[in-house]
Structures are given as C-alpha cells and as structure tokens.
Amino acid sequence: MVPKPEYVFDREREWAALARFATAPGDEMRLAVVSGRRRQGKTFLLQALADALGGFYFVAVESTSADALRQFGTAVASYLGVEGTLAFANWDEAITYLLDRCPDRLIVIDEFPYLMKADHAIPSLLQREIDARGANRPARGRTRLILAGSAMSVMGKLLAGQAPLRGRASLELVVHPFDYHVARRFWGISDLRLAIQLNAITGGTPAYRTRFVDGESPAGPDEFDDWVIRRVLSTESPLFREARYLLSNEMEVRDEALYHAALGAIAAGNNTRGGIAGHMERKSTDIAHPLAVLEGCRLIRKEIDPIRKASVYRVAEPLVTFYESIMRPSWSQLERGRAAQVWNGARSRFASQVIGPHFEHICRQFALGVEWAGELPSEVAAGVAPGSGRGQNIEVDVIALGAQDGTHRRRLLSVGEAKWSEVMTLRHLGRLQQARDQLHIRGLDTRDTVLALYSGAGFDRSLTEAAAGDQGILLADLATLYG
Secondary structure: OOOOOOOOOOOHHHHHHHHHHHHOOOOOOEEEEEEOOOOOOHHHHHHHHHHHHOOEEEEOOOOOHHHHHHHHHHHHHHHHOOOOOOOOOOHHHHHHHHHHHOOOOEEEEEOHHHHHHHOOOHHHHHHHHHHHOOOOOOOOOOOEEEEEEOOHHHHOOOOOOOOOOOOOEEEEEEOOOOOHHHHHHHHOOOOHHHHHHHHHHHOOOHHHOOOOOOOOOOOOHHHHHHHHHHHOOOOOOOOOOHHHHHHHOOOOOOOHHHHHHHHHHHHOOOOOHHHHHHHHOOOHHHHHHHHHHHHHOOOEEEEEOOOOOOEEEEEOOHHHHHHHHHHHHHHHHHHOOOHHHHHHHOHHHHHHHHHHHHHHHHHHHHHHOOOEOOEOOOEEEEEEEOOOOOOOOEEEEEEEEOOOOOOOOOEEEEEEEEEOOOOEOHHHHHHHHHHHHHHHHOOOEOOOOEEEEEEOOOEOHHHHHHHOOOOOEEEEOHHHHHO
16 A cells, blocks of 8 residues: 555545555556545645656646647656657547556546546547556556546536446545544644634635645634634635635536525525525526536535425535625625624624534534444434424424334434524423424334434533433533534
C-alpha cells in the first residue's frame, strides 16, 4: 500500500481506495472516475497520489479543442522528457501516444469535463483504448487511468445509461466534504457551540479554511461575529462570492437567476416541490428540471419522509444556505460595505433559517451512526407522525428506522427532536411520546424506541431527572454529538 503523505489531512478512506486502484495487480488497462464539488481537496489528493507513484497528472481548463490539445502536448512532452512541445494532429493521436508510452503508469486527467466540452469524442476514444488494452488482448498494458472532475452533473453521467465508458470503471469515488467531526478538527475549534456555528456557514469544505480565510478561525465564541463580518460578508473576502461561483461552475446551469430562486425558496424552508414552486410563483412542472439539475450538482439533496413517503428538498451546501438566507436579500448593502449592519439585522434569520436546520441535519448524521437497542439504522430522516384528526400531526426532526425485512413489523429505533437555542423540557418529551404512539398505530414496532432530545442549549432539571436511569430516553447535548 502506498503510504498517505502527512500533509494530506484525513481522507484515509479515499486515499486507500485510490492507492488500491493504482497498485492493483493485473495486466490490463483500468479506469477510475473521481468526482467531487470544487474546494474539497480532490485535486490535492490526486496530485499527491501522482507524485507518490511518479504518474502523469494533467489538469484541463476551459478552452477550445485546439488550445487544449496544445496544452496536453506540452504536458506530455514535459512528463516524458521530450524537448519542446508535442504537436498532435487530434485527440485520437494524443491519447494513443500517451498510453503507448505509459503502459504501466498512473495517468490522472483532472477537470475532465472541460476536455469533453472541447471534444465530445474523447470518452469514445478512451472506451476504444480500454477495450483494446484489456486482459487477453495483444495491446494490453497496466495503465491506471483516473478521470476526475468538479462538474458533478457531467461526472454523474460519465458511467450512466448509454455513455461510452459505462461498465469500464473499476472504481467510482466521490470526494465528499468533511463531516462535522472532521471539520471541527480541521478548523482547530475547541468550543463545541462555536464549532457548529462555523460549520453552519463553511460546512466541511477544506479550502474554505486554507486558501479562503488564510487559516484564520475564531479563537472563541466572542470572536464569531467579527469573523463573519470580516471573512464572509466583506466584499474583499474570497468567500463573499463563492456561493455564486458554485452555481456558475456547473455546465448545465443556464439561467442562474432561476436556480438561485429555487435555492432561496428551499433555504427559506419551502421543502416540497409545491412549496418551492409557490414561493417562486411558478407551476410545479416548471421547476422539475432546475431541481433535477441542482440535485445532480449535489447542491441540493432530495430526502424521503419515511412515514408519508413524500419528497422534501434541502440545500446540501451550508455556504449556499447562508448566502441565500443572509447575503442575497441584502446584496446591495453588502456591496456598499455595510457588512456589520447587515449581520446585526440578520441574526434572527441566521438562527431560524441557517443554524437551526443545520443543527437538525447534524443530529440526523449522529443518529445514523448510533446502535439503537443493538441495531444500526438503515434509514434516518425527518418526517411527520400523522394523527387521526385535524391538528394532530407531529413533525419529527429525527426518525431512525431499522431494516425492513418484509416479515416483521419495521422497528422504530428512535424518534428525536432537535432545538439549537431552546432549553428542552418535559413538554418536548411529551411530544416525542405522542409521535411514538402515533407511529405505533401506523404499524411500526415501537417496543424499544428511544426518545432522543438533542439540544444546543441544554435541558431543564425536570427533564434531566425524568431521563436519569431511563434507557428509553436519550439527552444529547453538544458533547454527546461530538463524543
């Protein structure tokens, strides 16, 4: 196994998968597809792998086919020690030349969607070469080819349907943002409340700490407001326009205003297709395509209420939620340098539209990794416990369900309520008890259901006393979530 360089933070799973692929035995050419939104450290990871194995690394840029071909020829010449620039007549010649001279090496082509845009035939050319250099073929070789890209909607289709490369990949890897545990370590935050506040803005994107804020993080809770004003809301900060760039970098996005309107509707709490359409004053059918593109770009995620089986949409990137909720409504004021005034007037929206929903998401992430009564959940989501009469429905922030085997009633492992800034009481416990009972009537096995109360502000004495020694009640504070 190729050892991971010390300068690569975390990413043990991703590095291990890439190293296994690059060093796997076998006398045939193999393909890997690596994707991930910008700023996740994907390029950093692939460059480190190419350096460790002496491989060829090329990053494409948006250009014409002829210009891209010249850049590729220069990179190949430099790697192979050929003087000057290799002048290829076309991409067929360029690809064949490189593969012929690197029969047992690692080849990484980053930002591959730009090459596809320059010449749509490139995937078909690669398909031909992979098939020709496979096992038991005369032209076989041990080339390990990695195609990587940040345009998620394009990369997601590279191996799908009737795409030329479908069925040719030995590895398909998505480089995700750090989860909230790793992000806290990466930012070096000791205060847990501050860690969640910061995570609600920057999420788990590594570059937002390194290149975007020069490694500066708030030293303590008292510095959070000043940090937001200087490092996020200031027009001089790279983070100021980053949320806009995330959308403009996606090749399938044409009308950015329409897509921002959809993101703004979701960030404001309109999570159903009808609610989003109503907020945008459009028909539901008119927004089907924008929602599909945003989901393909991994800027939103579609979740299923496990009880009602209804779809709900949520913004997947915290910085986009922050931008749509806090920045876009006051963009003209921010551009005039009034960051402090905008932030002072946006605190209530930050609590209700940004950090509150983000805290609920963190609680669902936590619940997914818990063994409830001896079983890991197969599904964790928010949902609604429907009642028998008007006003009886109960919204539940965290529903953890066991696997569905078709022969037994599905186990309701846990129901949970999450409050970021509210001290929780017996009233909250009573709501969960009602939700559990309603879900029992709906056919779920609730014999061992744990009532979980998640709070960023704590629990009152009566609730703490009621939960003491009761295995059916979990009080999860910030230390529990990060434990």
